[in-house]
Amino acid sequence: MSTKTETKQYQMYINGEFLDSKSGEYISVYNPSTEELISQVPSCTVEEVQEAIDVAEQAQKQWKKKPASERAKYLTALAEEIRKNKEFLARVISEEQGKVLALSTTEVEFTADYIDYMAGMARSYEGEILQSDRPNENIMIFKEPIGVVAGFLPWNFPFFLVARKAAPALVTGNTIVIKPSSETPNNALEFAKLVEKVGIPKGVFNIVTGRGGTVGDKLASSEKIGLVSLTGSVNAGVSVMKAASDNVTKVSLELGGKAPAIVAEDADLDLAVKAIVDSRIINSGQVCNCAERVYVHESIAGTFTTKIVEAMKKVNFGNPLEEENLDMGPLVSKQALESVEAMVNQAVLEGAQVLSGGKRADRETGYFYEPTVLINVKQDSEIVQEEVFGPVLPILTFKDLDEAIKLANDCQYGLTSSIYTQNLDTAMRAANELLFGETYINRENFEAIQGFHSGRKKSGIGGADGKHGLEEFLQTHVVYLQHNPNKK
CATH class of the missing domain: 3.40.309.10 (Aldehyde Dehydrogenase; Chain A, domain 2)
Structure with a gap:
């Protein structure tokens, strides 16, 4: 027989602070095994979403200047904190999402491993130098961060998907605003507590909670967002694409399957x-x-x-x-x-x-x-x-x-x-x-960290994981450098 637990009150995470919403409204989260209310999270306003985007844009100016290896140190520390809190985090996931505890534990461990893997990419992603058709010229292709990423999370592997969006975004010099599913927001906000603990600079990582019609539409349609990365249903993907289209914002979508x-x-x-x-x-x-x-x-x-x-x-x-x-x-x-x-x-x-x-x-x-x-x-x-x-x-x-x-x-x-x-x-x-x-x-359906999880047709655009997944969070900048070897 289940034991009634105290209802938790969570706050969203913007610019390094945990905040209630000025709306005064909350979204209720239920345990799918017992149907009991377990938590409430803020239903934030459009203005609060804009605030998260603005602080992420400002933070990105300094974050991108840090060497990738320095950014990676924050991720390595975060992975270690996740491992230290493995049992607690697994129970949070199982309570709100319903997966068996062994699988929730695997999800937490896999998340830490994923963050470590992406941190390890800090010294290995690279640009190119091309041969020019002109004398005394070098052509260089730089790989640069896109800017502010909007990450939309599903409810089925909610904790891992925080890392799947945030780790490659952060190591490549982007900042991020994450919208967790309203079904399973608790684990993402627990993730934010660990982000704060390891000292990731304010504004680099943000979480806004609320309904898709408010939070999602504002994120996807913002001209300040450089990339929208969504894992979810086909309908959600289509909605995000439509919202992003006015600004021709890049989208990376992992949608349904059969x-x-x-x-x-x-x-x-x-x-x-x-x-x-x-x-x-x-x-x-x-x-x-x-x-x-x-x-x-x-x-x-x-x-x-x-x-x-x-x-x-x-x-x-x-x-x-x-x-x-x-x-x-x-x-x-x-x-x-x-x-x-x-x-x-x-x-x-x-x-x-x-x-x-x-x-x-x-x-x-x-x-x-x-x-x-x-x-x-x-x-x-x-x-x-x-x-x-x-x-x-x-x-x-x-x-x-x-x-x-x-x-x-x-x-x-x-x-x-x-x-x-x-x-x-x-x-x-x-x-x-x-x-x-x-x-x-001749094996079960489960992808590898170093692979590339991507779909065709209505299953999505772009992909995640491995070196190809990291490229989703980068853009190219080609520099043509003409020089005069005779000039002293």
Whole structure:
């Protein structure tokens, strides 16, 4: 049984100070496992968003002058503070977002590692010197910070995404104003406390809390913002692009996904089942690069389906702060639960057969949905074409690799994909013909810090991570230097 906790009161973070909003209004945050109110955060005004942008613009003038290696020292200290507070931060994440404690702990550890990685890039990002067509001339390409970055965070990996936006921004000499999701703002404001503790200069890192219609629109439409970096839904991405378009502001968008998993005739079925289940139930299926649909060769469909149903039925779920040995927690909100429920119900109405789950979990409180496997679904159905963002796995069959690749590519999204096969030719053909930003071969869907997480089609523009992700936060300045070697 849950124990009622005291409602926390958080403040936004602007110019190195924690502040209440002059609006006097607050956004309530609830625990998705218990449905209890756990905190309130300020619903800031347009004027307060403008203040955050203004101080970030002023701070950037001095911040960019610091050597990158000096900026990196602040990040290294921040990563160390995150590790020191690992257990506390993990509980904050699990309380407001619902992911299991082990995954929240991994998120915190991965965040610290990510910050260290980006700090390590301080001495390795570089410009170029080009050959000129003229005598006595050098052409130099400098890589410079863009200015003020607006970072929009999702609710599914909220703590890590603070670092994914802020670490590359800061190490390259930008400053940042972050808008966390209204579903999960607590962890970002705890992150800000550590920013203050390590002494990152005032105005370099700012957090404003509030609704997208107020905070988001103001950030994205500001002429003082040099880059808008958003992780979220397609609708959110489209809204940001429209708002940014008046100033032709650069955008970097990581949006939705509908990742196909192809299981070839020669696949290691035990490996495929484990990897696909892991890629479906992680964070209760609320991950943009999760395996969202499976295409299995018709000759092994029966065996594969039996194995994956057994595996999904063994998935343990519950309240991550009160129960142990869990594989997943609740969905993030009542709205999320209702959305998943509606999509599965619609699939059933269209002829889908439920082999496991297919309904809300029988619990007194919380937004829990049972791990679900569906067959007899159609390629053009909503459950196959649209992002579910829940622990639901539709399974379809194919006759040959041509058909599998065609079906996998038949989607408006293009973020991640996967294939399970022992045949190198099959693997390489899929890698060359799947129209996705990432393809995982014989492993679960989870990207690396040094990779490049990017999507195609409606899955986004630009990308994150690694040296290519760092480039998102830089702009070029070409200098043509004509000199006279004879002049004394």
